[in-house]
Amino acid sequence: MSHAAPQPRRIDAQGPLTGTVAVPGDKSISHRSLMLSALAVGESRIEGLLEGEDVLATAAAMRAMGATIDRGDDGVWRVSGVGVGGLLQPAGALDMGNSGTSTRLLMGLVASHPITATFTGDASLSGRPMGRVIEPLARMGADITASPGGRLPLMLRGLTPAVPIEYTLPVASAQVKSAILLAGLNTPGITRVIEPVATRDHSERMLAGFGANLTVTPSPAGRIIEIHGEAELKPQSITVPGDPSSAAFWLVAASVVPGSDIVVTNVGLNPTRTGLIAALRLMGADIEEVDARTVGGEPVADLRVRHAALTAIDVPAEIAPSMIDEYPVLFVAAAFAAGRTTARGAHELRVKESDRIATMATALAACGVQVEEHEDGLSIDGTGGDAIPGGATIASKLDHRIAMSMTVAGLHAVRPVTIDDIGPVATSYPGFYASLDRLIAGPA
Known part of the structure; x- marks a missing residue:
């Protein structure tokens, strides 16, 4: 199951995301x-x-x-x-x-x-x-x-x-x-x-x-x-309900790209998995749960997300276990917030598909974001909603979440952001880029 030749992808800021998207099963x-x-x-x-x-x-x-x-x-x-x-x-x-x-x-x-x-x-x-x-x-x-x-x-x-x-x-x-x-x-x-x-x-x-x-x-x-x-x-x-870790990329993308208004359908909202939603709401994100229901013993809802001005927070350490896979895209949200966000308590990120703390620190810094690396997380100085400089080629380190997170960052960047290899995205979200293209195009 080794990956073929690298598949680079250039990400250009192309305006708001609109429409409805279904994420893969959890x-x-x-x-x-x-x-x-x-x-x-x-x-x-x-x-x-x-x-x-x-x-x-x-x-x-x-x-x-x-x-x-x-x-x-x-x-x-x-x-x-x-x-x-x-x-x-x-x-x-x-x-x-x-x-x-x-x-x-x-x-x-x-x-x-x-x-x-x-x-x-x-x-x-x-x-x-x-x-x-x-x-x-x-x-x-x-x-x-x-x-x-x-x-x-x-x-x-x-x-x-x-x-x-x-x-x-x-x-x-x-x-x-x-x-x-x-x-x-x-x-x-x-x-x-x-x-x-x-x-x-x-x-x-x-x-x-x-x-x-x-x-x-x-x-x-x-x-x-x-x-x-x-x-x-x-x-x-x-x-199987929709994967909240896959939904995370759309929650952040719609929050930071001006004019965005999307609905992510059938998202699993198991309380041990909703730390990112809690953190984004603390930052001021506009995330509305629609048609809350129970499917197969798991809580599920559709999530409507609209662009909002985000404010920096100190991410509560106690919610780290319920959002451990979402930290990379939370770091991206922090890059667009007003003030300095500190997200710690995430030692586990050092031993994921890549060292996600070091890899995200390097990637964001390459795009002009001010980042301070800690043993268990990052502190990030956000733009207050403005586009980040961008203009970098990102080493995704064979890590699907790095590739998707930095794709989100590139959606609101002054200069294009290139992901060196999007091949690993197929491990968790094979249709991610097709869904992105549809949300950029908007409803037919």
Whole structure:
């Protein structure tokens, strides 16, 4: 799943964004829906699945371990699962492409099955440390041989029966939490995760929906999540809501480009994912929730966003876990706000597809924005709504969110901004640039 030759794209400021846009299905929910459907006994149906490269990597891996996964002409995915404990030995290495979520969660699944899997990935993923997942899974009995620095390629030999553990997350990470819970599915007894800082809870919601015996209890130490092992999962019909992380680019673009007025439809508003909306509203963004509803156990609404004058804020650190993937585009919003915005509490950004703190600091500075880099975030002096100077070629570092965030920045720049390679955008949002062209053109 390596990318072909770089695909540069020049971004010119072309006036307001208007019209309606639908974003792809939520990436986090898409991954989990495939994995849990593959562990259920019977056929599950998934509508609205994100068909980006990351999620397709998960589908390919689950097929390699015995699940039957097909996409119908109606766009509905049908998955016939093997049952918890039924994963088969894959014939070859599992190529995870650029997907850290696929890798970490699938490591959890394999850890409590009597199989061996080798995980590989592209250059970006192979640079990302897996130690935070290796440590708890090794405590459960998995034998893991990683490349230097705890990186891919990595070979994991699962253990059955695995050992239930109690594990307090040292960093706020939904991926680590989910990997342990997924390992706990096929582990006798109770596996317990203590989460001092709440992270996105899609795994808990979906595990419970599939019939796992799972409880979440608040405590002074944080959320205590317990899963009873040797579960029997029941097939489900799942409708995946629109990905708030993909919607984020349109929320910021419409907020900063003068004259913009758009509606982003069917956006998932799980409270563990709405930190960016909260931050933008603190800055003065005009974001209206329309037709709020519940779809598949997840809150959903259409979001109308109109251009607004943004004011700098100190981003509350406690909302960092609910917007960790949205920090790059929040940095872009800050570049157009009045005053100095400081966004910290985001150490996790250092180990994403790229070092998103350093990469965004370099990219914004190249476009004439005043930036101060911190260990855990950035301080940014905004323009007060004026266009940024622009005129730079941005190194996206094989990171889809850097490419899309700096595309948004280029929509209100004096000189064109060129993204060196938009190929990685296909990992999460294959139709992003087509949607951008439609919003620039406006309603027919």
